[in-house]
Amino acid sequence: MNVEESKLNIELPRELLDEVQRVISMYPEGKQKSALLRVLHIAQAHWGYLSSERMDYVARLLHIQPIEVYEVATFYSMYDTTQVGKVKLEVCRTGPCMIEGAEKIISYIENKLGIKEGETTEDGIFTLKAVECLGACGYAPMLQAGEKFHEHLTEEKVDELIELYRQNPVANYMGLKND
Amino acid sequence: MTRKLLLENDHIEGIRSYDVYRKNGGYRSVEKALKKMSPDDIVEEVKKSGLRGRGGAGFPTGMKWSFLAKPDGVPRHLLCNADESEPGTFKDRYLMERIPHLLIEGMIVSSFALGANQSYIYIRGEYMYVLQILEKAIQEAYANGWLGKNILGSGFDLDLAVAPGAGAYICGEETALIESLEGKRGNPRMKPPFPAVKGLWQRPTVVNNVETIAAVVPIVNDGGDEYAKIGIGRSTGTKLISASGNINKPGVYEIELGVSVEEFLYSDQYCGGMKNGKKLKACVPGGSSVPILPHFLVCKTATGTDRLMTYESLSEGGFESGSMLGSGGFIVYDEDQCIVRNTWNFARFYHHESCGQCSPCREGTGWMKKVLHNIEIGKGKMEDIDLLWDIQSKIEGNTICPLGDAAAWPVAAAIRHFREEFEWHVKEPSLSQTQNYGLISEKSFVTESV
Secondary structure, eight states: OOHHHHHHTOOOOHHHHHHHHHHHTTSOTTOGGGGHHHHHHHHHHHHSSOOHHHHHHHHHHHTOOHHHHHHHHTTSTTOOSSOOOSEEEEEEOSHHHHHTTHHHHHHHHHHHHTOOTTOBOTTSOEEEEEESOOSOGGGOSOEEETTEEEOSOOHHHHHHHHHHHHHSOOOOOTTSOOO | OOOOSSSTTTTSTTTTSHHHHHHTTTTHHHHHHHHHOOHHHHHHHHHHHTOBOTTTTOOBHHHHHHTOOOOTTOOOEEEEEEOOOSTTOOHHHHHHHHOHHHHHHHHHHHHHHHTOSEEEEEEOGGGHHHHHHHHHHHHHHHHTTSSBSSGGGSSOOBEEEEEEOOSOGGGGSHHHHHHHHTTSOOOOOOSSSOTTTSOGGGSOEEEEEHHHHHHHHHHHHHOHHHHHTSEETTEESEEEEEEEESBSSOEEEEEETTOBHHHHHHSTTTTOSBGGGOOEEEEEBTBTTSOOEEGGGTSBOTTSOBOBSSHHHHTTTHHHHOOOOTTOEEEEEETTOOHHHHHHHHHHHHHHHOOSSSHHHHHHHHHHHHHHHHHHTTOOOHHHHHHHHHHHHHHTTOSSSTHHHHHHHHHHHHHHHHHHHHHHHHHOTTHHHHOOOOOOOGGGGGSOOO
């Protein structure tokens, strides 16, 4: 596939392009770059991760240079620039979650899924990540899957969650409207 | 009975929706402000209230507002900092999720006071579901005439939108937040110029925390004097405290500033005491950045007076024997917790979150993380403790933004108060892998550090 063809294959669906326009309209004319973080969330939710071609596409949508997109996509920890699982299990590991047993939850998931932190299961469904404070310290330990916060985790709860997402692996809808 | 100004109605069924919020007295402050007050009147009331920034720094809000430059023909902006990321802090999420209209009401009144016609709420990306709750509430506010053109026929126009971050603690720093809202990396700016002069898109800008903006609502409704009646000295009003750790009742509590730490920690109205009957070992009273207090300095100051939940009392004794109210992230540690491990955990956090602009922070945080990890896993040397002290002292004050200080303080305080526990880790490398040190002895705090 040549470069021109690959560009043609990269296009957000109509309803998401409308959403992009709505986000751009929140800012004064000429300040559309302010929409970048939100648009990257939308792109990532749609495609799963941000390849350089997808970032180039976002740059064209916002009339900015590709480098302006790359530097943002690589700065913020929520963006993935390589393939990840359909469901990211992001376990908070910071202070209050640590003292409530975050490390045990992480090893439990590692053993259950047969992967290490940072890895993706062979079937491509789960990626396990240890992340920094998610603002749920009073309800520790916790993990985030897509937009959802799952708090007061126990091994039993983790079992249920993994079963739930295995059957319906659609958690990564970060940034899209959920009705 | 404790007065609640922000969470008074948080238990009401359906309070998230416009109709229920309005029925319970919501948006009264907008009516009062737009119909009966001038922008300067509101700034005056906020000054009288003594309200101080609730994000952590505690800077007087009225004074911050009065610094806003007002050049002719240049738009001004109010930004709400909802990037809540300080470990131990989860109060803003609670408020936005439960009573989103309170924040929107505060944004309208505050924007009017500042002459801002286009305001934004910048929320951390991980709170995307809260962003959707806020957007729904904003739509309701537009539909009912509280946002948009000529609000209540006053001639005041306001557009309000929510913008997400994408996972970066540093964007809670106000100039990094502004950079991020401009669609860039969250690298803090050199100051001056301050945001009050050149902020978002180089225009005069005020950045306030969620709780600060919400507090403007009762201040306008009841008057600044009434607000200032609550509290002690320069710590006026109520404060949301996020309580976590080894306590019976973790959660978000609205306190009147001035309640004693002992009451907050042990009474059933708040934390409900230590979980499983364990002993208190330490407390970080204001989010991970503030100095950790050993058990004997939590409820009492070094001079033996009762420690209170106020800006002044929590910092009494300076960094030698005090801490800070900070963001109100109140983390409690019992006797089974390891201070070395906790300090390493926080150091790893700050290393992960350093934006990388300033070498003392970029390099120093990573260095501290590695040295602390070595001590924690039983591979530390005695001189590592002095090395840590040296590194933290060279980060503090040598960076563009306060993240460097925030990374240095927890390490400094841990060594200052818990040096014997660090030394024990070095002396007992294998024992420290299976046991915890327990409580430290009381006299150690008077020892000059290093």
